[in-house]
Amino acid sequence: xxxxxxxxxxxxxxxxxxxxxxxxxxxxxxxxxxxxxxxxxxxxxxxxxxxxxxxxxxxxxxxxxxxxxxxxxxxxxxxxxxxxxxxxxxxxxxxxxxxxxxxxxxxxxxxxxxxxxxxxxxxxxxxxxxxxxxxxxxxxxxxxxxxxxxxxxxxxxxxxxxxxxxxxxxxxxxxxxxxxxxxxx
Numbered sequence: 001x002x003x004x005x006x007x008x009x010x011x012x013x014x015x016x017x018x019x020x021x022x023x024x025x026x027x028x029x030x031x032x033x034x035x036x037x038x039x040x041x042x043x044x045x046x047x048x049x050x051x052x053x054x055x056x057x058x059x060x061x062x063x064x065x066x067x068x069x070x071x072x073x074x075x076x077x078x079x080x081x082x083x084x085x086x087x088x089x090x091x092x093x094x095x096x097x098x099x100x101x102x103x104x105x106x107x108x109x110x111x112x113x114x115x116x117x118x119x120x121x122x123x124x125x126x127x128x129x130x131x132x133x134x135x136x137x138x139x140x141x142x143x144x145x146x147x148x149x150x151x152x153x154x155x156x157x158x159x160x161x162x163x164x165x166x167x168x169x170x171x172x173x174x175x176x177x178x179x180x181x182x183x184x185x
Contacts, residue, residue: 007083010098014089015051015061023091024052027066029081032105036080038072046087049079054089 010054011027018025024120027049029035031042041047056068057076066081084105090097 005063007100007113008061011066011083011086011089012061014091014097017052021091021181023093024050024055026090026092026097027051027081027086028088028090028099030085030087030102031180032085034082034105035085036078038077038079043071049081050092074105 015025017023029037029047029049031037031039031045031047037047037049038056050056051066051068053059053184056070059068060066064083066079066083066086067147068079069076070079082105084103086100087102088097090099
């Protein structure tokens with residue numbers, strides 16, 4: 001029997017928690033040859049994607065891959081991220097989520113002869129642990145304060161100059177105002 005990973009289940013759970021709490025779920029992804037994302041938004045081999053209902057269409061978080069359509073700078077693009085490439089899933093507003101140890105792609109893990117990499121390179125790699133790390137992301141400009149041309153409908157955040165109000169002004173919540181909840185019977 002094959003070992004069933006908990007990673008896709010944790011990604012789905014944090015996604016649902018974000019949706020229920022009114023937060024914006026983000027995926028942190030390590031980009032490789034098997035990852036289909038707009039390469040112009042990749043920085044340092046990584047990309048952070050918004051996977052909110054407003055930013056994506058036809059989102060599927062499967063056991064092997066996360067797939068969806070999103071608009072990047074007004075152009076609809078198909079995104080496909082293997083589960084092993086997901087480094088974390090977290091809420092934009094407070095940085096809470098689940099972060100994972102780095103994983104090697106399945107073809108490297110299953111390489112018996114080291115055809116895709118030298119045998120010494122494979123041996124020197126630390127084995128990837130599949131145990132998630134639960135933590136909160138610090139509110140840093142590198143992860144959180146990276147708005148795009150449009151906050152709604154964009155699947156990725158990129159750097160933008162500081163606002164004239166100053167760097168310490170907190171982000172305002174996006175979407176309709178929350179509060180004044182009424183229960184109608």
